[in-house]
Each structure stands twice: as structure tokens, then as C-alpha cells.
Amino acid sequence: MRRSIQYRFTLGHLLFLLFIFMSVSALIVPNNLPAATNQAIPYVSNSPRAPESSKGWQVAFVKKVALKADGVFCSGTALDSSWLLTAAHCFVEDCPAILREVELYSVAYGSTTIDKAKFEDIEKVVISPKWDCRTKANDLALVRLKKSHAFTPIQLASHEDSQSALKIGSAFQISGWGYTELRTTSNELKEGAITIKLANECRRLDNGALLEGMICAGDILRNACDGDSGGPLFKRSPAGVIKQFGIVSGGEGCVDGKPGGVYTEISPHKQWIESTMQSAGCLKSDIDARLC
Numbered sequence: 618m619r620r621s622i623q624y625r626f627t628l629g630h631l632l633f634l635l636f637i638f639m640s641v642s643a644l645i646v647p648n649n650l651p652a653a654t655n656q657a658i659p660y661v662s663n664s665p666r667a668p669e670s671s672k673g674w675q676v677a678f679v680k681k682v683a684l685k686a687d688g689v690f691c692s693g694t695a696l697d698s699s700w701l702l703t704a705a706h707c708f709v710e711d712c713p714a715i716l717r718e719v720e721l722y723s724v725a726y727g728s729t730t731i732d733k734a735k736f737e738d739i740e741k742v743v744i745s746p747k748w749d750c751r752t753k754a755n756d757l758a759l760v761r762l763k764k765s766h767a768f769t770p771i772q773l774a775s776h777e778d779s780q781s782a783l784k785i786g787s788a789f790q791i792s793g794w795g796y797t798e799l800r801t802t803s804n805e806l807k808e809g810a811i812t813i814k815l816a817n818e819c820r821r822l823d824n825g826a827l828l829e830g831m832i833c834a835g836d837i838l839r840n841a842c843d844g845d846s847g848g849p850l851f852k853r854s855p856a857g858v859i860k861q862f863g864i865v866s867g868g869e870g871c872v873d874g875k876p877g878g879v880y881t882e883i884s885p886h887k888q889w890i891e892s893t894m895q896s897a898g899c900l901k902s903d904i905d906a907r908l909c
Contacts, residue, residue, distance in 0.1 A: 665807065665808065665809070666729065666805050666806065666807060666808070667729055667792045667805075667806040667807060667808035668729075668808070669729060670769075670857070671729055671792060671806055671808070672726075672727055672728050672729050672806075673695075673768055673769030674694055674695045674768060674769050674770060674771040674859060675692065675693070675694055675695075675729075675771075675792060675806060675848070675849070676692065676693045676694070676695060676701055676724050676725060676726045677689045677691070677692055677693075677724070677725040677726075677731060677734070677794050678690055678691040678692065678693060678703065678707060678722055678723075678724060678725075678760075678847065679722065679723050679724070679725050679731070679736070680721065680722060680723075681721055681722060681723050682721075684723060684725075684736060685731055685732060685804075686731045686732070686794065686801070686802050686803060686804040687801060687802060689725070689731060689794045689795075689802040689803075689844050690707065690722075690844060690846075691703055691704065691707035691844070691846045691847040691848075692792075692793045692794060692795075692844075692845060692846065692847045692848035692849075692865070693707075693724075693760060693847045693848070694771045694848070694849050694861055695726075695768035695769070695770050695771060696759075696770055696771065696773070696890070696894065697768070697770050697894065698765035698766055698767065698768060699761055699762045699764075699765045699766075700759055700760070700761055700762075700894050701724065701759070701760040701761075701762070702757065702758075702759060702760075702771075702773075702847075702861075702864065702883075702890065703757070703758055703759075703760055703846075703847030703864070704756045704757060704758065704846045704847040704864050704865065704866055704881065705744045705745055705748040705755070705756050705757055705758040706750075706753060706756055706846065706866070706867070707758065707846055707847045708742045708744070708758055708760075709744065709748075709750060711750065712750040712751055713750070714744070714748065714750035716742060716744065719739040719740075719741065719742050720738075720739075722739060723736040723737065723738060723739070724736065724737045724738075724739060724760070724762060726766060726768070727766070729805060729806035730804060730805055730806070731794060731804050731805075732804055737762050737763065737764055737766065738762070738763045738764075739760055739761070739762065739763065740761045740762060740763045741760075741761045742758055742759070742760050742761075743758060743759045743760075743761070743893055744758045745757050745758060745886060745889065746889075747886075747889075752821060752825060752828060753821060753866055753867055753879070754828045754829075754830060754831065755830060755881065755886070756864065756866040756867070756881045757864050757881050757883070757886055757890075759890065759893055759894065771849065771851070771859050771860070771861050772858065772859060772860045772861065773860070773861055773883050773884075773887055773890065774860050774861060774862040774883055774884050774887075775884055775887065776884045776885075776887075778860065778862070778884065779862060779882060779883075779884040782852065782862060783813055783832060783862060783882070784813060785813055785814065785815060786812055786813060787812060787813045788810055788811075788812055789810070789811055789812070789813065789834060789850050789851065789852055789862065789863075790808055790809070790810055790811075790849075790850075790851050790852065790853060791808070791809055791811055791834075791841055791845070791848060791849065791850055791851075791865065792806055792807060792808040792809070792848055792849065792851075793806070793807065793841060793844065793845030793848040793865065794806055794807070794844055794845070795841060795842040795843055795844030795845030795846075795848075796842040796843045796844050796845075796871065802843075802844040803844075809839050810839070811834050811835045811836050811839055811840065811850075811877070812834065812835075812836060813832065813833070813834050814833040814834055814835065814877040815833065816831070816833050817833075818833050818877055819831075819833035819835075819877045819878065819879050820879075821867065821879060827879065830881065830882045830885050831866070831879050831880070831881065831882065832850065832862075832863050832879070832880040832881070832882050833877045833878075833879065833880075834850060834863070834877050834878065834880055835877030835878045836877070840871055840877065840878045841865045841871075841878045842871035843871070845865045846865050846866065846867070847864060847865060848864070848865045849861045849863070849864065849865075850862050850863030850864065850865065850880045851863075861883060862880075862882070862883060862884075863880035863881055863882055863883060864880060864881040864883065865878065865880060866878075866879045866880055866881045867879050
């Protein structure tokens with residue numbers, strides 16, 4: 618009788634240890650993505666749905682082979698009826714940086730829901746001549762659509778705007794269709810609040826320190842994630858005016874205990890943006906030629 622009781626006791630312990638092991642294993646997620654849970658993790662792609670008015674100025678870049686939410690790979694903002702602003706790394710391949718074939722991608726616009734969006738082809742992509750594919754410095758690009766559309770253009774922050782607003786602890790908004798806790802891109806545009814952090818609280822993808830023109834922003838439980846790249850770091854005034862200060866660039870992870878992500882500051886590039894739009898830019902497959 619004693620042996621039988623001891624056997625059942627030992628088996629119970631083994632089952633308990635197996636349960637603990639399986640529970641811990643479920644928390645290990647590859648690619649620095651947050652583990653799926655039954656509880657919503659409050660980062661941009663699992664924050665409240667963005668206002669419907671965002672459809673007038675925010676777009677998604679989607680692979681043509683999958684014109685739906687799981688085809689979203691980056692985001693962007695409308696500067697006028699045909700020009701969009703996004704991150705350079707959305708359209709280049711590693712180092713040396715070679716431009717991807719833009720014919721393979723479409724722009725989803727006109728809705729905060731990808732399933733209800735319209736799609737337009739890309740005419741050209743112009744990468745910033747200051748883009749550094751190794752450090753990801755100056756991570757921005759302009760995208761021109763083949764056809765014009767009636768967007769509500771977003772305003773870009775000036776140097777003076779950035780100096781007064783980009784202060785440690787200041788609140789900003791981010792939005793995108795990026796990865797959720799289910800490790801898939803979102804069908805709905807989500808928006809969340811984050812704060813500006815000290816530069817040493819963020820690291821680049823290559824684990825280097827932030828460089829000039831990079832903004833550290835986020836929170837331990839809210840950040841941009843895969844698929845949000847190219848989207849805006851912005852403020853919304855009480856009157857509803859949207860002003861963009863940064864572009865989602867990168868960082869060490871999503872919300873896996875990291876305090877913030879890296880954003881490209883827009884104001885140092887505002888003159889290049891405006892002059893490129895006016896001259897219609899140029900398109901080179903070899904970005905390192907720096908001819909644009």
C-alpha cells in the first residue's frame with residue numbers, strides 16, 4: 618500500500634513538472650516577437666483601432682501576391698495626391714543596397730481596413746541619398762503612385778516644431794497594420810500612445826547606439842513591430858490636425874521588455890523631400906550610386 622501511494626505521488630510530481638515546462642516553452646517566441654496570450658498586449662498593432670479619418674493620409678504597402686492583411690510589409694503617409702513617405706529599408710535589399718522590384722508591390726489606401734481598401738500601383742521609389750544601409754541612418758524614402766488620388770495630406774514637422782516637441786517624456790502617437798500578439802499583421806489600422814525616451818534607452822538593429830537624426834520612443838508595453846515600418850510618429854492637435862515628426866525605422870524588438878523603438882526624425886530631411894517632389898525625383902536600381 619505504501620509503495621502504491623509513493624508511486625502515485627511521484628507520477629503527480631512528474632505531471633506537474635511537465636506542465637511547468639510546457640508553460641515556459643510557450644513563452645519562447647522566435648524573431649523577437651511577443652508570445653501569443655489570451656490577453657491583449659498594448660502595442661501599436663494591438664492598440665485601439667485608429668480613427669476613420671486616418672484613411673485620408675495613412676497607407677499600407679502590400680505584396681501583390683497577397684492583397685490582404687497578411688501581405689502588408691510596411692506603412693506610409695500621404696504628402697500630396699501622388700507622393701508617399703515611408704522608410705528606405707522597406708524597398709531595399711540589405712548591403713550593398715539594391716532597390717526591390719516595385720512592380721511586385723501595391724499601395725492599399727482609402728480605408729483603415731485592408732479588406733476594404735483600394736489598391737494602386739507604384740511608379741517609382743526614391744531613396745534618400747543619405748541612407749546608410751549598414752547603420753540604418755537617414756531611413757526614409759519617397760514613393761510616387763502611378764495615378765493621383767484625393768488624399769488628406771499629412772503635415773511634416775519643421776525644425777522648430779521638432780525642437781519644441783521632441784523632449785524626453787513627451788507623448789506621441791504611432792499607427793500601423795503591423796504584427797499583433799498572434800504574430801500576424803493586422804487587418805485593422807491600430808493607433809497607440811508612446812513617449813520620447815533617452816537615446817541610450819534604444820539600440821539599432823545592429824546593436825549600435827543611436828546616431829544623429831534617430832529618435833528613441835516607445836514604452837515597455839507599447840511599441841511598433843514588424844509591418845509597422847515606414848509609418849508615422851505623430852501628434853494630433855485638439856483641432857484634429859496631424860503633424861508627423863518621425864518614421865518607424867527599427868529597433869531591437871517589439872514589446873519584449875525593450876523600452877523603445879528607433880524612428881527617423883523628419884525635419885532634417887524636409888528640404889530634400891520638398892525638392893524631390895517638385896523635381897519628380899529619379900529612379901536608380903543601384904542606390905549606392907547616389908545619383909538621386
